[in-house]
Every structure is written in structure tokens, then in C-alpha cells.
Amino acid sequence: MxxxxxxxxxxxxxxxxxxxxxxxxxDNNELMEYPGLLGRELQLRTGKAEPLESIYFGGGTPSLLKPEQVAGLLGEIAAQIPIRKEAEITLEANPGTVDLLSLMAFHNAGINRISLGVQSFDDRFLSCLGRIHSAEQSRQAFQAARQAGFTNISIDLIHSLPGQSLDQWRFELQQAVNLGPEHISIYGLTVEADTPFSRQYPANSPDLADEDLSADMFEYTDEFLSGSGFDHYEIANYARPGYRSQHNSGYWQRDGYLGLGVAAHSFLRDGYGVRFSNPDTLEEYRQGILSGQLKRVDEQRLTEDDAMAEYMFLGLRLADGICQCAFEREFGQSFAEVYGSVTVNLVRLGLLSQNGEILALTQRGMLLSNQVFVHFIQSPIYS
Ligand code: SF4
Structure with a gap:
């Protein structure tokens, strides 16, 4: 489901x-062919769908699709699965690929939320990141999205960029707030293996922000955006009231989702849940679709213990935290018996707060979230 x-x-x-x-x-052929493959995959994999609460075009750069391709896909989806009237339908857009006309056309196609990959308002950082747009193009894309009728716009920013100071990060946040988005996602730079960055900035590079500077940026972000009317509702996400990302909130609440496309992940609510992904090359994906036998890669059927751990480390990402009684309703087990000792320890360390039945990350817990989550994966239920 x-x-x-x-x-x-x-x-x-x-x-x-x-x-x-x-x-x-x-190349142009691939771009033209791809929506047709997605449509065929939808027919192959629709299965047990409930009315859709959200649709998310992510990437990559979904704004490279033509608005009429997006409109066609949304039409095919609606023909197979009911889409709720109030469903959130997001398109990620690179500011270097959209203008007023295309944004108007995406809006007419049924997209009602735009997520703009701004990343920085400083052209020197944009160039260092290899982005294809300038800060001015991001501002123009934002204004164009407003003009096109979007009332729900999110922007992405990255902190802890090579050589970035706390003052420069303050500037970025001020610029973001000046634009007036409804939602801001903030990520700290991670240098991933096998990227040009990993060769340019090895782990010990003095250009990379140290833990203290990253922590200062995280704390300043929380203070500044909270003071600017944003709710820090998830570790990396801030929203004006009423504008939390419905789609991403679904991930953290373990809603089922079907992922279409190359390398897309799915989580189906079948038993304790099934996770799998699609082949990660276009060629393999195309062959799977055309033969009608698209493989499920890395399929994992979750056990109850897996599902309970996920419930904790996904749910705790949200500032609202998790309710012990909701856990007990979901799994029919005593929370105290499953995670009592783990959570008591985390509360003692100042990483979790407890308010009645509700457990939530403290600000320090958000900063050190991976160290918190590992406790649920390594809890006694796994030994
Ligand atoms: S970070 Fe750049 S290359 Fe990677 S998906 Fe986004 S736009 Fe594409």
C-alpha cells in the first residue's frame, strides 16, 4: 500500500x-523518451494504491522536463490512482533551468509547490559548487515562481561550504528570508566519496568547516529562522505555519510511497513494510520497463524489529517527536520494554527530552542526531 x-x-x-x-x-532523445518509461512503470507497479496525498518530482533536475510532459504524466497518474484534491504536488527546480513562462506552464500543469535549489546567494560559492546558475538567477526564479502563481515555495541552502565563515552564513540566511519563502531546507555540506569535491577537499582539508563551526552555523540557523517566523519542524527543515512539506513528512511518518524512475526508492506498507529501489542506470531501467520485468533492487522485507527501529529514527527527526502510546498502538508492545533503557540513557545525556508520553530530540540531539539514531539500531532488540 x-x-x-x-x-x-x-x-x-x-x-x-x-x-x-x-x-x-x-541527450534530447533520452529526455523525450523518459516520461513514457515512467508512464509504463506506473502501469507495471501501481498495485495497491490509496488516494494520493502527495506527488514529488525530484532529481536530478525535474525542471528539465517540459511542462507538457509533466502535465501528461500527472494525467496518466490521475487516470490510474485518485489524487486527493488537496494533494501537495512538488517539482524540484534548478534556478538555471526555469523562467516565468515555464513556471506558469508547470503551475497550469498541476504543480502547486516549487522547491528551488538555490544552495547559496554568493556567486563564489556557487562557482565552487559547480552550480549552473548565479545568485541573481535564483532571485529571479523565485520572483518568477511567485508571479506564476506559486504560493508555496521552498528553497534549499547548504552551509559549511569550503572557507565559509559564520558571518557569510548569516548573510545567506538573511538573503533567504528577504525573498519570503514558505519553506527552507538547510543541509550541511558532506563531501561524498568519488566526487570532484572528495579529491579537492580530502577529510583533513583546512578549507572544510570543523565540527565547532558547523555546530555554530546549525545553532545560529535555528535561532535566526525561528526568530523570523519559521518553525524548525525537522532536523534540516523550517516552515512557515501551515507549510511543512507534506511529502517529506510522510517519509518520516513511514507512509507508503511508490518511487518511479531510475534509482527511485519505494516503501510499501505491506506487513511491517518492504523497501526496494529501481536499477540505477537508464539502460537497465529502460530494459526492465520494455521487457515488463523491472527488477526490485536491494529488496528488504522489514521485520518487526526493523520497523520499530525505523519508527524511532525516522519519527525522531520531527521536532514533534514520537508518542510512546502511538508506538504501542502500532506494534502492540510496551515501549518501556522495547526502548525504555535506551531512551532513559539518551534523556540523561541531554539528547532527548521527555514530556509525558512524548519523546523528542533536544537541540543538541538534533545536532548529534546520527549518534542518537545509532542507539536504536544497536538496541538490545538487535542482539
Ligand atoms: S546537485 Fe547538481 S548535479 Fe546533483 S542532482 Fe542537483 S543539480 Fe544535479
Whole structure:
């Protein structure tokens, strides 16, 4: 079962220097052919769908698709699965690939939320990241999206860039708030293996932000955006009231989602849940679709213990935290018996707070979230 749909568009104009996502530079034929493959995959994999609460075009660069291709796909989806009237339908857009006309056409196609990959408002950092757009193009894309009728716009920013100071990060946040988005996603730079960045900035590079500077940036972000009317509702996400990302919130609440496209991940609510992904090359994906036998790669049927651990480390990403009684309803087991000792320890360390039945990360816990989550994966239920 699933009630959310993710569509991966694995194409970009150029590869950014820090990027480890599955994306290639497409030729025109690939771009023209791809939506047809997605449509066929939808027919192969629809299965047990519930009315869709959200659809998310992610990438890669989904804004490289033509608006009429997106409109066609949304039409095919609607013909097979009911889409709720209030469904959130997001398109990730690279500011270097959109203008007023294309944004108007995406809006007319049924997209109601734009997520703009701004990353930085400083052209020197944009160039260091290998982005294809300038800060001015990001501002123009944002204004064009507003003019096109989008009332729900998110922007992505990255902190801890090579050589970035706390003052420079303050400038970035101020610029972001000046634009007036409804939602901001903030990521700290991670240098992924086998990227140009990993060769340019080895782990001990003095140009990379140290832990203290990254922590200062994280804390300043929380303070500044909270003071600017944003709710810090998830470790990396801030929203004005009423504008949390519905789609991503579904991931953290373990809603089922079907992923379409090259390398797309799916999570189906069948038993304790099944996770799998699609082949990660266009060729393998195309062959699978055309033969009607698309493989499920790395399929994992979750056990109850897996599902309980996921419930904790996904749910705790949200500032609202998790409710022990909701856990007990979901799994029919005593929370105290399963995770009592783990959570008592994390509360004692100041990484979790407890308010009645609700457990949530403290600000320090958010900063050290991976160290918190590992406790659930390594808890006694796994030994
Ligand atoms: S635009 Fe996004 S997906 Fe494409 S190369 Fe850059 S970071 Fe990667």
C-alpha cells in the first residue's frame, strides 16, 4: 500500500562538484523518451494504491522536463490512482533551468509547490559548487515562481561550504528570508566519496568547516529562522505555519510511497513494510520497463524489529517527536520494554527530552542526531 508517489528525474545539465545523486547529462532523445518509461512503470507497479496525498518530482533536475510532459504524466497518474484534491504536488527546480513562462506552464500543469535549489546567494560559492546558475538567477526564479502563481515555495541552502565563515552564513540566511519563502531546507555540506569535491577537499582539508563551526552555523540557523517566523519542524527543515512539506513528512511518518524512475526508492506498507529501489542506470531501467520485468533492487522485507527501529529514527527527526502510546498502538508492545533503557540513557545525556508520553530530540540531539539514531539500531532488540 502507498499513498505518496515519488518520481525521479535522473538528468542534470551539468554535474555539480559535490553531487553523489544518480544523475547524468541527457541527450534530447533520452529526455523525450523518459516520461513514457515512467508512464509504463506506473502501469507495471501501481498495485495497491490509496488516494494520493502527495506527488514529488525530484532529481536530478525535474525542471528539465517540459511542462507538457509533466502535465501528461500527472494525467496518466490521475487516470490510474485518485489524487486527493488537496494533494501537495512538488517539482524540484534548478534556478538555471526555469523562467516565468515555464513556471506558469508547470503551475497550469498541476504543480502547486516549487522547491528551488538555490544552495547559496554568493556567486563564489556557487562557482565552487559547480552550480549552473548565479545568485541573481535564483532571485529571479523565485520572483518568477511567485508571479506564476506559486504560493508555496521552498528553497534549499547548504552551509559549511569550503572557507565559509559564520558571518557569510548569516548573510545567506538573511538573503533567504528577504525573498519570503514558505519553506527552507538547510543541509550541511558532506563531501561524498568519488566526487570532484572528495579529491579537492580530502577529510583533513583546512578549507572544510570543523565540527565547532558547523555546530555554530546549525545553532545560529535555528535561532535566526525561528526568530523570523519559521518553525524548525525537522532536523534540516523550517516552515512557515501551515507549510511543512507534506511529502517529506510522510517519509518520516513511514507512509507508503511508490518511487518511479531510475534509482527511485519505494516503501510499501505491506506487513511491517518492504523497501526496494529501481536499477540505477537508464539502460537497465529502460530494459526492465520494455521487457515488463523491472527488477526490485536491494529488496528488504522489514521485520518487526526493523520497523520499530525505523519508527524511532525516522519519527525522531520531527521536532514533534514520537508518542510512546502511538508506538504501542502500532506494534502492540510496551515501549518501556522495547526502548525504555535506551531512551532513559539518551534523556540523561541531554539528547532527548521527555514530556509525558512524548519523546523528542533536544537541540543538541538534533545536532548529534546520527549518534542518537545509532542507539536504536544497536538496541538490545538487535542482539
Ligand atoms: S543539480 Fe542537483 S542532482 Fe544535479 S548535479 Fe547538481 S546537485 Fe546533483
Amino acid at each position: 502507498f499513498n505518496r508517489l515519488y518520481i525521479h528525474v535522473p538528468f542534470c545539465k551539468n554535474k555539480c562538484h559535490y553531487c553523489a545523486f544518480v544523475s547524468t547529462t541527457p
